[in-house]
Amino acid sequence: MLGTIAKKLRMLGFDTQYYNTINDDELIISAKKEERTIITKDQMLAVKAINQDIPTIQILTHTEKEQMIEIAHKMSWKKLTLDNPRCSICNGMLQKASKQEIIGMIPPKVAELVQEFWQCDKCSHIYWVGTHIRNLERLIAEINDTL
């Protein structure tokens, strides 16, 4: 399953759709229409997609870090950043939000300790820099070292 990779790609700012129930033909039609690259572990799907001239990355590695590095290399990305993140849940764009705007929607302890917030313009989910982001920053640094 590449679901956690999809979430990370969104946080890195890449416009990413994730499907785990769609059939191959529907996925190929959707990728063609939206001009997307298919990233998959499924060899059958990769072959079908390549035969339809869809840019396709067949993931061959196993750990999340290896898979992220594999994608970054095959996409020829030079440097990953968190400068323009998307919502990991819905792929919406994140906008800076002031603490006043979202104060009732975050845990009091977070409101006390954190100054910077972002909110999804589609699903309204609120983000701030916590352990999750710091772990992602560490992973990005390790990946950038290989690019």
Ligand SMILES: [Zn+2]
């Ligand atoms: Zn969202």
